[in-house]
Amino acid sequence: MAELKLIGFLCNWCSYAGADMAGMARMKQPGELRIIRLPCTGRVNPLLILKAFQQGADGVLVSGCHPGDCHYNEGNYYARRRLELLSRMLPAFGIEPERFHFTWVSASEGARWADVVTEFTGKIEAMGKA
Amino acid sequence: MKFLAGENIPELLEKLSLLSEVWAPRELRGSGGTVMFERWRSGDPLDLEHFASLSAKDMVLPRTEKLFGFSYAFGGAAVGNPFGAPAESAGGIPATAGESIRITAAEPAGNVVLFGARACDAKALTVLDALFDQTDGKGYNDPQYRARRAGLTVITLACVTSDPACFCSSFENGTAEKAGSDLILYPVDGGFLAEAVTPKGETVIESGVNSRNKVGSARGPGDSDPETGEAASGLTLFEESALETPVLAVTAKVEGLEGLRQKLAAIFDDLEFWQAETEKCISCGYCTYACPTCHCFNIHDEMRGDREGVRLRSWDACMFHLYTQETSGHNPRPTLAHRYRNRINHKFSYYPENQGEILCTGCGRCIRGCPVGLDIRDVLRQAVECSASPGEGGDR
Amino acid sequence: MSDIVSIIQRVLGDVDLVLGWTATGAGGVAAPARFQTAAEAERAVFNATCVHNLAVHLPRLKDQTVGIVAKGCDSRSVAQLIQEREIDRDRVKVIGVRGLGGSIDVRKIWRFHGYGVPVDARTDSLFIDGKEVDRQEFLRQKCLGCRDMDPVIYDELFEASGSSITGIADAATVETALSETGLGTSLTAAEAMSAAGEDESRPLGELFAKMNSAERRLFWREQYSRCIRCYACREACPMCFCRDVCIMQTTDPHWTGAGVDAGEAEMMQLIRVNHLAGRCTGCGECERACPVGIPLMLLMNKQNQVIEELFGYRAGTDLEARPPLLTFDIKGDSRSEK
Known part of the structure; x- marks a missing residue:
């Protein structure tokens, strides 16, 4: 099977640091996810996700600070609305909604990050290429 | 003339599709009744009653086409010339030191038989020929266009009916126009009378006359076949017929097109006139894209990563603001009125002046499909009226 | 009850121009027009072929004071433009149309009766080529689910006194994506379509609702391949x-x-x-204007429905x-939160 193309949009302050921590701690995690670092999930234009799918991504993961912990106070609250709407729209676009996942991982949650990636990669692997 | 029974059309298309792509009008599913020229494959239905929403120019000037692909290569050798210049003259184009650009030609277009065009569509091809295929050596030859045009056979359906948007009778021959058609089918009881206008059209008739195995063979359809014994046994789609050709439709005529150039020149600066004419226009590009004679295009390099890409040619439309936008930010045609003025003037003034032919064949698509019901004939009539009474330009 | 001409003439006393319709559009149906004088306004009409949403012109006319004839649905666009501060409430006079009873899908008439067939589309009856037909059958699909019979904002009111629309679905059942575009009669190789539907005469929205993601992807690819940009x-x-x-x-x-291909169109x-998330008022102009009949409202209606569910919000109503x-x-x- 061809290699899966998984794209991750991570906020700089929490999830990217969390992923870094998982790496530093040498936690075992699958390697298909290609991470793109953004300042905040509030920067995640839903079109970035749609463009990724349109260009052949098999799965897209967005992860940011937990609500209440945003480095910019409210970026992830906006993201939460936008991405909830997006995930509900994906079926109408012809994209399986399971291929998109939106979650929160803090800078101290290296283990949680490893779980999120493992679970997400496993799910997409089971679904196969888009 | 030869007679082709209506029920034999699928078989004819079947035969033609062994050697060429066949494109024919069809109503598209889930489109609210949109009819378009589409690639025909065995078993596909045809819609010969409704008028296609887009013209046949897609066949020779596709809405988008790859001109060539390119990539940067380190230490690369020669560069291929997509336009077929001799290999020895095609030297490497230096990019930066040690790099060269590799160019790959687009795949050549295959032969196409267009079935069910109308006289206005076919005529428009000859208008485009005058621009893209100036074989008299005085001007421009477009290799992509010429290749597609040479491989195109046009089977035209003569119009015995028309609708109120048709106005081809405003131009020379109207529905009786034969230019651009290779074969014309005249609807008669139970089928069509076929008139070959060009050798390509005769080839179509021959491919219908000859046997099945003949058409599929490597020989040209006109060659003689040693196995004609089978062909003579009655596989003849075109029969001799003494039927008369039917009376063709007469469509609306826009009066006063003669000398329109001077009339348009007289109201060129009357911006109020053009504003009034375009008050309902929303500046979309449908009229230009549906038009069989509009031919503006844009050329873009579409990169994939930063080391390779393709050069695309795509339709462009003078109704778009960006069409004349300059890098400085200045736009010589800043408003809709300016842009529409250009559209009308190009069709009925500048182009006839430069090329001797009006850029319109009266197909009426821009009228039928306009989202706001703008009728180009009204604009022309107003222009004629307005220029007849100078001084009262904007005050109608 | 005042007729549309005199209302426009009255409003012209306060504004530079009024956006309305004349009867003289291509194909013999109403077309948008601007009226600047009382004499020009004599040509104004209002009938059930006045389908266009004239609010599209407002942002281009910001330097003028403008009157606009707006059906209930169109008035939401005006309200939304004001809400977004694209236009100024004080510089626009809305002539709201009440009780229209739905407008007519002219393309559907042309498709079955020929382009330019004489149409007399009153607000309570419909005549095609002189013969009365079932008005309901030619109503725009979006009108069947109308929730905006009364204009949201208006300065003047024009009572259209149209017929009532029978079969108006209540809000809860205007569910999955309604689309104007019906199914064609011919078959293409669209696996998606055949997988989803047995009855081709049904509205496209119903078939679409039954498709799975993979079928929808095929469906859209085929639809978008017609786009000419x-x-x-x-x-x-x-x-x-x-x-x-x-x-x-x-x-x-x-x-x-x-x-220009299906991918770019997508x-x-x-x-x-x-x-247009949270901004689309569902007027359906995108789909109506599409010259190749791509059923764009499938997406827009779906999104509007999701936004209403999630946030209890309808654009252009407040x-x-x-x-x-x-x-x-x-x-x-x-x-x-997940």
Whole structure:
């Protein structure tokens, strides 16, 4: 099977640091996810996700600070609305909604990050290429 | 003339599709009744009653086409010339030191038989020929266009009916126009009378006359076949017929097109006139894209990563603001009125002046499909009226 | 009851021009027009072929005071433009149309009775070529689910006294995507379509609702392959007022390529859907304007429905409301926390 193309949009302050921590701690995690670092999930234009799918991504993961912990106070609250709407729209676009996942991982949650990636990669692997 | 029974059309298309792509009008599913020229494959239905929403120019000037692909290569050798210049003259184009650009030609277009065009569509091809295929050596030859045009056979359906948007009778021959058609089918009881206008059209008739195995063979359809014994046994789609050709439709005529150039020149600066004419226009590009004679295009390099890409040619439309936008930010045609003025003037003034032919064949698509019901004939009539009474330009 | 001409003439006393309709559009049906004098306004009409949403012209007329004839649905676009501060409430006079009873799908008439057939589309009856037909049958699909019979805002009211629309679905059942575009009668090789539907005469929305993601992807690919990038969908949209600086046409940022194919068309529509989230009033002009009949309202209606479910918000119904994606609710949105 061809290699899966998984794209991750991570906020700089929490999830990217969390992923870094998982790496530093040498936690075992699958390697298909290609991470793109953004300042905040509030920067995640839903079109970035749609463009990724349109260009052949098999799965897209967005992860940011937990609500209440945003480095910019409210970026992830906006993201939460936008991405909830997006995930509900994906079926109408012809994209399986399971291929998109939106979650929160803090800078101290290296283990949680490893779980999120493992679970997400496993799910997409089971679904196969888009 | 030869007679082709209506029920034999699928078989004819079947035969033609062994050697060429066949494109024919069809109503598209889930489109609210949109009819378009589409690639025909065995078993596909045809819609010969409704008028296609887009013209046949897609066949020779596709809405988008790859001109060539390119990539940067380190230490690369020669560069291929997509336009077929001799290999020895095609030297490497230096990019930066040690790099060269590799160019790959687009795949050549295959032969196409267009079935069910109308006289206005076919005529428009000859208008485009005058621009893209100036074989008299005085001007421009477009290799992509010429290749597609040479491989195109046009089977035209003569119009015995028309609708109120048709106005081809405003131009020379109207529905009786034969230019651009290779074969014309005249609807008669139970089928069509076929008139070959060009050798390509005769080839179509021959491919219908000859046997099945003949058409599929490597020989040209006109060659003689040693196995004609089978062909003579009655596989003849075109029969001799003494039927008369039917009376063709007469469509609306826009009066006063003669000398329109001077009339348009007289109201060129009357911006109020053009504003009034375009008050309902929303500046979309449908009229230009549906038009069989509009031919503006844009050329873009579409990169994939930063080391390779393709050069695309795509339709462009003078109704778009960006069409004349300059890098400085200045736009010589800043408003809709300016842009529409250009559209009308190009069709009925500048182009006839430069090329001797009006850029319109009266197909009426821009009228039928306009989202706001703008009728180009009204604009022309107003222009004629307005220029007849100078001084009262904007005050109608 | 005042007729439309005298209302427009009255409003012309307060504004520079009035946007309305004349009867003289192509194909013999109403077409948009601007009236600047009482004499010009004599040509004004209102009938059930006045389908266009004239609010699309307002952003272009910002330097003038403008009157506009607006059906209930169109008035939501005016309200939304005011809400977004694209136009100034004080500079627009709305002539609201009440009780229209739905407008007519002219293309459907042309499709079955020929282009330009004489149509007399009154607000309570419909005559095609002199013969009365069932008006209901030729109503625009969107009118069947109308929830905006009364204009949201108006300064003058025009009573259209139309027939009532039978079979108006209540809000709860205007569910999955209604689309104007019906199914064609011919078959193509669209596996998606055949997988989903047995009865081709049904509205496309019903078939679409039954498709799975893979079928929808095929469906859209086939639909988008017709796109010629004329941008009629965008130009006809009252809310797409970026127009000449739209990212569908820019090379930097490079959201779409310059080619014309199903992939680029898909990206264009994803951009439109995304940018109209919480702004689309569902007027259906994009789909009506599309010259190749791409059923764009399947997406727009779906999104409007989701937004109403998630945020209880309908665009253009409240001048004071804050659009749902420009705000958040710390507690209320937590349902979506995963």
